[in-house]
Amino acid sequence: MVTFKLNGKEVQGEDGQYIIQVAEKYGVEIPTLCHHKALEPAGMCRICTVELFDGRRTKFVTACNYPIWEGMQINTNTPAVHQGRKLIVEMLYARCPEVPLLKKLAKEYKIKEPRFPKQDDDCILCGLCVRMCERMGNSAISLTGRGTDMKIDTPFGLQSDVCMACGACASVCPTGHITLEKIKNEFTKQHPFMIPSEYEMGLKGRKPVYVPYAQAVPNTPAIDREVCMHFKSGGCGVCSDICQMDAIDYTMEDEIIEIDAGAVVLSPGFTPFDPSKFDNYGYANHPNVMTAMEFERILSASGPTSGHLTRMSDHKEPKKIAWFQCVGSRDMNKCDNKYCSSVCCMYALKEAVIAKEHAGDDLDCAIFYMDMRTHGKDFERYYNRAQDQGIRFLRSRVHTVDPLHDSDDLQVTYVTESGEKVDEIFDMIVLSIGLEISPEIVDMAKKLGIELTDGNFAKTSTFKPVETNKKGIFVAGAFQGPKDIPQSVVDSNAAAGEAGAMLASARNTQTKLPEVIPETNIIGDRPRIGVFVCKCGTNIASVVNVPNVRDYAATLPYVEYCSDNLYSCSQDTQESMSQIIKANNLNRIVVAACTPKTHEPLFQETLVNAGLNKYLFEMTNIRNHASWVHKDTPELATQKAKDLVRMAVSKVALMEPLEEAELQVNPVAMVIGGGISGITAAKTLAQQGYHVHVVEKDQRLGGQANNLFHTYKDEDIAKELGSLVQEVENNEKIHIHLNTTLEAVEGFVGNFKSELLCNKEPSSLEHGIAVIATGAKAYIPNEYEYGKDDRIMTTLDLDKRFIDRDPSLKALNAAVFIQCVGSREPDRPYCSRVCCTHSIDNALALKKINPEMEIFILYRDIRTYGEREYKYQAAREAGIIFVRYALENKPDIQLKEGKVLVTVTDHVLGQPLEIEADLLTLATAIVPNKDERLANFFKVPLNEDGFFVERHAKLGPSEFATDGVFLCGLAHYPKPIDEAIAHGQAAASRAVTLLAKETIHTSGNVANIDPMVCSSCGVCVSICPYAAPSFATQGRFEGTAEINPVLCKGCGLCVASCRSGAIHLKGFDTNQIFAQIFAMNEAV
Amino acid sequence: MNTCINKIRELSFELLDKGEVEKVIGFANGTIPMATSPIAITSTKDIETLVFNSTCGLNLANYIRQHKGKIAVIAKGCDTRNIVTHIVENQVQRDQLYIIGVPCNGMIDKTKIASLFEDDIIEFSEDGNALTVKSALKEETLNKTDYLRQNCRLCLHKNPVIYDALAADLVEEQTLESPYPDVKKIEAMTPDTKWQHFQDLTKNCIRCYACRNACPLCYCPTCFVDESGPQWVGKGQNTTDVNTFHFLRAFHCAGRCTDCGACVEACPMDINVRDFTRKLNKDVFDLFGWEAGLDITKRPPLDAYSPDDPDDFIK
Amino acid sequence: MVENNTKIVAFLCNWCSYGAADLAGVSRMQYPADIRVIRIPCTGRLSPKFILSALREGADAVWVSG
Structure with a gap:
């Protein structure tokens, strides 16, 4: 250790260090242009000149390459030093008067005009690039020439392969002399290119060392070996030098890890279709033709344009954008993807709506489509709203995009519905690309022996929607078929559930329990607060003055211990924190670091390891909320960090140890509804080892599936349903209650008690969870003369005749199907999802019986999503005629002279078409039961249409916000059998996550009522969305409200609503928040 | 009003005499002219102390809470609306009350x-x-x-909305084109004038809390102004604290206030605190179509969540 | 202490806006250092008294987001 004086203060450094390194450690700033941490110093720019007193005389040395020695005295900021630096700056400025950095320095040193003749160079010959290039292992450039001719160049000024175009020289050049252009034109023979950021869809570059995207988990950088110079030349290694944690190990190799698994779930996902092969759209050549995935990045606030809607070629704000649907989907002409990708209509709609939100209402958005397929929950409403917002929908498939010669705009030629040819110019084209399975995945499937469909998706059956042909291998997500997020989440839950069912006997055999550390009782103790301020490497410390914040924290009331850490979250810091807490008897902890949303649990665990209750903790975010967002104002950021620490300290002093109530879960499930979804859920639950009670109001199981003929995959529903029902009936863990209704429910997650009524016989049932699978019913039409003629029937009526093998079907000459009967109407603005496929399937079945039969399907949009599209193709090939009608021009039915006459305006001819139908099938809507009573029993919501509202439209499709209540089947939204079964499995799987826990720990952050202050007004009881408060029915405080901590989610709604101030929210109590507010403005 | 008091006395006598109620809550003459004060009589011999006239401006719903047995109460239109609010808010049971409704021509x-x-x-x-x-x-x-008091001039519910007996014939309800002329006037002010208006309004407040005490809605065991842990609001005459008291009291009354005027009646400094409550009454009416105390089965809109709640203010 | 800097008290919902403020950091969006964040479990937790008392304590503005 070497001790010397820096600006009069005694400082210490390691032997062999240079002055600048020690100064940096002590926060003393010394300017430099040519110094780089990772390189040996060269003392080229001379700006780092400081004054050295060696005991006898003073002299000037360059701080970057002058080694420290015992007893030396350094001054960095004397007038003489300043004068010296000023002269250097003046000379450099004269050499390079246009370089922004030197302009800035000149201004700092108050130089208006240099006294030397101005030149027009932009290189200060600092040689940083040369040293960096050497470090890269290449030495492709050096300082060549002598005297005034000296410059940076390659040997003999020749471009060569020695320069690997890594760009390191450009990245360190302080003046901007070396640019990528210069490298390309003067240094290298190779092709310099931007490393495309995968996350930004290549619209932006990234470094060889990178975090894939801001929210990546784990949020650890990775090295891209393909482009990293260390792996190419063996040089560089800068990252390893700089990393203070020594985390970088270049010798790491790919490992093959063997996992002994009982089941495998395949969820490899899809690959967006690559439209560059479509030369007619010009995607590969024209920057303003982009894919929808790229456009997503343009719309994103964290994207390459920060969410500002501009086009790529000239950064102009577009006025007109067109979307082309079905690019790489429903196409056998230019590609092999004949399936529908299911999600593109909806994402194009969303992009158009958001684009309008970003750019304002005058943005013209046009969507070119074949059929608008908005068959998901609440999607049709979104479509209607988009139409109301003025988004144009053009039913046309555009053939070619023609770039205009005199601008970056694009001309599109298309044919309107009325047959007119139109030329229109757009600023941007977005291609709604489809989903496909990549060759690597197909390869993997082959290796695993997984059967694939025509579209290369994993083949599954309707009744086993997540099982592949290989036992024990399950599939989830887009690999099973193109699908959106909720359906993928359903699948993944279902696959996990089915895999879990297979492995149920092995549950808890590989569990390891952590050591329990006894909790110190701190009640009544004076607060002893420990404050840990994190540097987060340089993430915080480079802006916020961490030692300053630490020292400030030490002055705050009750603070007994303060320290700063390089990385508070590292394993060793965690251990030392735990030791510090014990050694100093700390009983409240503040960590000023990053966000509690990701790191609070980690530090709470540290508290627990130190024997403290985990709620005696407060975290404040001085990284995301200070250093990262105020990097140009370090003083203000430091000030803010101090304020935040003070606020946290004043809050934590008021924190109390909180208890997490433990609650036993009754391992019994109740499934309401014995339809196909409900009994599937029951079966999965029973397979997982739980007793299940199925409550069915009807006299038999099976629900609506009893009325259905066969699936679109030609499976016999009656047969499959029969064996499922039999399996369920024979399972001793499944208890079936037929002819039974649910009369009342009380209790909460883990401990429900329901009253059942069977043939006027009441009984009660205790259960830990409930699955709502109450299904839906068929719409009974009052339009199209239904009920007035036997030849007019609903889809289910027709199925019945198929089931009964009705011989009269063979004798029909003409059959007509009308789609959207009761669906997509103003009264029922949703799509019933199943009817298009069902009608087409039935039409094909009729054709099979009598190939001569004339069949017409009158439709609005055909929505045969995913591989159902093949059926649509088959139907057209079989000669079934599809006639489109509009909502405002519905088909007309006349019963005349014993005939059923259907008149519809043909969309191609524009002429009315009259069909004499022997069979008219109405594809009727699926109508929810709108069971408000049931909704009220479990405090779960219904949507406007009467379907139940799940916890989260995308991420929680099989459960409710109310804990312990799950959802599946048609009660959620219309769906075909395969999806209903997957949904049943998913709901069961979600339920098992709760049942398997055996006990539930509630959060400590719950509300609590002081009965002495409660006025019994009942606002809390009325307002709580989770039914946590109720009136005490016994005891001293009978009549006042009390809160069930098990149901409480800690939102604090009741606390704010309580006029009497009787409710406290533990962890966010009023006095704690007040303490933060009061601490906010304290003078520092 | 004379016939009305006779009927009140007659009904009260019968109720007390038969022992149907433990007490009758009504008005008695005050100690100064042109004033009445609330009284609870438990014996038929005190029947003559009951009076009813145009000075009975206080709200008797304020006195019906926390009785064990059955009581009778004399109630004007606005009083009955507060009784409804009390029943909804669990402060009293309907079967505990015998309501002698008085159709009212204003105070x-x-x-x-x-x-x-x-x-x-x-x-x-x-x-x-x-x-x-x-x-x-x-x-x-x-x-x-x-x-007439301003609230009585603008009153839309002169007749009792809930009662067991009537002390007089029902009176004709008025319809007003603009039930909130006073609020509209304040709403039309510029922010500066409005600020000044409220500064002037509360500048004389001595924080005696008479308004709170007269208000049937203010029944919390501990009012937020009296709480010291946490201290919601400072106790002194600091303008912010004075205003905080008035703002928050008004917020606590939102969707519940019947504009009975008891607060203003009680104020010794003649502060028209109804300027606060009426704005909220108007907002609740505009947003939720709600008038307090008309329906025994419904909670005030701010106590309940409904998917139809207006949310235009969320962008 | 820097003179005349404004102070804005921000009550941010843990589940949305607080996360958004985190994300603003991750995205290195630069904004003035006037905001002091108080994390709350839900904007439903926010009592009007918090707003008034923040103003009383000298806040120039109160921002509630959730």
Whole structure:
């Protein structure tokens, strides 16, 4: 250790260090242009000149390459030093008067005009690039020439392969002399290119060392070996030098890890279709033709344009954008993807709506489509709203995009519905690309022996929607078929559930329990607060003055211990924190670091390891909320960090140890509804080892599936349903209650008690969870003369005749199907999802019986999503005629002279078409039961249409916000059998996550009522969305409200609503928040 | 009003005599002229102390809480609406009450009448619409309709909304084109004028809390102004604290206030605190179509969540 | 202490706006250092008294987001 004086203060450094390194450690700033941490110093720019007193005389040395020695005295900021630096700056400025950095320095040193003749160079010959290039292992450039001719160049000024175009020289050049252009034109023979950021869809570059995207988990950088110079030349290694944690190990190799698994779930996902092969759209050549995935990045606030809607070629704000649907989907002409990708209509709609939100209402958005397929929950409403917002929908498939010669705009030629040819110019084209399975995945499937469909998706059956042909291998997500997020989440839950069912006997055999550390009782103790301020490497410390914040924290009331850490979250810091807490008897902890949303649990665990209750903790975010967002104002950021620490300290002093109530879960499930979804859920639950009670109001199981003929995959529903029902009936863990209704429910997650009524016989049932699978019913039409003629029937009526093998079907000459009967109407603005496929399937079945039969399907949009599209193709090939009608021009039915006459305006001819139908099938809507009573029993919501509202439209499709209540089947939204079964499995799987826990720990952050202050007004009881408060029915405080901590989610709604101030929210109590507010403005 | 008091006494006598109620809550003459005060009588012999006239401006719903047995209460239109609110808010059970409803023609503005005189009023009497007021210096005969309290002039529910017996025939309800002229006037002010208006409004407040005490809605065991842990609001005369008290009291009344005027009646400094509550009444009406205390089965809109709640303010 | 800097008290919902403020950091969006964040479990937790008392304590503005 070497001790010397820096600006009069005694400082210490390691032997062999240079002055600048020690100064940096002590926060003393010394300017430099040519110094780089990772390189040996060269003392080229001379700006780092400081004054050295060696005991006898003073002299000037360059701080970057002058080694420290015992007893030396350094001054960095004397007038003489300043004068010296000023002269250097003046000379450099004269050499390079246009370089922004030197302009800035000149201004700092108050130089208006240099006294030397101005030149027009932009290189200060600092040689940083040369040293960096050497470090890269290449030495492709050096300082060549002598005297005034000296410059940076390659040997003999020749471009060569020695320069690997890594760009390191450009990245360190302080003046901007070396640019990528210069490298390309003067240094290298190779092709310099931007490393495309995968996350930004290549619209932006990234470094060889990178975090894939801001929210990546784990949020650890990775090295891209393909482009990293260390792996190419063996040089560089800068990252390893700089990393203070020594985390970088270049010798790491790919490992093959063997996992002994009982089941495998395949969820490899899809690959967006690559439209560059479509030369007619010009995607590969024209920057303003982009894919929808790229456009997503343009719309994103964290994207390459920060969410500002501009086009790529000239950064102009577009006025007109067109979307082309079905690019790489429903196409056998230019590609092999004949399936529908299911999600593109909806994402194009969303992009158009958001684009309008970003750019304002005058943005013209046009969507070119074949059929608008908005068959998901609440999607049709979104479509209607988009139409109301003025988004144009053009039913046309555009053939070619023609770039205009005199601008970056694009001309599109298309044919309107009325047959007119139109030329229109757009600023941007977005291609709604489809989903496909990549060759690597197909390869993997082959290796695993997984059967694939025509579209290369994993083949599954309707009744086993997540099982592949290989036992024990399950599939989830887009690999099973193109699908959106909720359906993928359903699948993944279902696959996990089915895999879990297979492995149920092995549950808890590989569990390891952590050591329990006894909790110190701190009640009544004076607060002893420990404050840990994190540097987060340089993430915080480079802006916020961490030692300053630490020292400030030490002055705050009750603070007994303060320290700063390089990385508070590292394993060793965690251990030392735990030791510090014990050694100093700390009983409240503040960590000023990053966000509690990701790191609070980690530090709470540290508290627990130190024997403290985990709620005696407060975290404040001085990284995301200070250093990262105020990097140009370090003083203000430091000030803010101090304020935040003070606020946290004043809050934590008021924190109390909180208890997490433990609650036993009754391992019994109740499934309401014995339809196909409900009994599937029951079966999965029973397979997982739980007793299940199925409550069915009807006299038999099976629900609506009893009325259905066969699936679109030609499976016999009656047969499959029969064996499922039999399996369920024979399972001793499944208890079936037929002819039974649910009369009342009380209790909460883990401990429900329901009253059942069977043939006027009441009984009660205790259960830990409930699955709502109450299904839906068929719409009974009052339009199209239904009920007035036997030849007019609903889809289910027709199925019945198929089931009964009705011989009269063979004798029909003409059959007509009308789609959207009761669906997509103003009264029922949703799509019933199943009817298009069902009608087409039935039409094909009729054709099979009598190939001569004339069949017409009158439709609005055909929505045969995913591989159902093949059926649509088959139907057209079989000669079934599809006639489109509009909502405002519905088909007309006349019963005349014993005939059923259907008149519809043909969309191609524009002429009315009259069909004499022997069979008219109405594809009727699926109508929810709108069971408000049931909704009220479990405090779960219904949507406007009467379907139940799940916890989260995308991420929680099989459960409710109310804990312990799950959802599946048609009660959620219309769906075909395969999806209903997957949904049943998913709901069961979600339920098992709760049942398997055996006990539930509630959060400590719950509300609590002081009965002495409660006025019994009942606002809390009325307002709580989770039914946590109720009136005490016994005891001293009978009549006042009390809160069930098990149901409480800690939102604090009741606390704010309580006029009497009787409710406290533990962890966010009023006095704690007040303490933060009061601490906010304290003078520092 | 004379026939009405006879009927009140008659009903009260019968109820007490038969032991159907433990007490009758009504009005008695005050200790000064042109004033009445609430009274609870438990015996038939006190029947004659009950009075009812145009000075019964307090709200008797304030006194019906926390009784064990059954009680009778004299209630004007607004009082009955507060009784409904009490029932909804669990403060009293319907079967605990015998409500003697009084269709009401409005209460008089005592401050306005007093301002006609330079000295103290020594006598007050009324006969139908004619008020006779005497001081040592002069006697005035006034037309009652000219001296109604503002809330009574704008009253849309003069008749009891809930009752077991009526003390008089129902009166005709008025319909108003603009039920909130006063609020609209304030709403139309510029922010600066509005700020000044409220500064002036509360500048004389002495924080005696008479408004709170007179208000049937203010029944919390500990009012937030009295709480010291946490201390919601400072206790002194600091303008922010004074305003905080008034703002928050108004917020606590949002969707529950029946505009009975008891707060203003009780205020010794003549502060029209209804400027706060009426704005919220208007907002609740505009947003939720809600008037407090009309339906025994519904909670005030701010106590409940409905998917149809207006949310236009969320962008 | 820097003179005349404004102070804005921000009550941010843990589940949305607080996360958004985190994300603003991750995205290195630069904004003035006037905001002091108080994390709350839900904007439903926010009592009007918090707003008034923040103003009383000298806040120039109060921002509630959730």
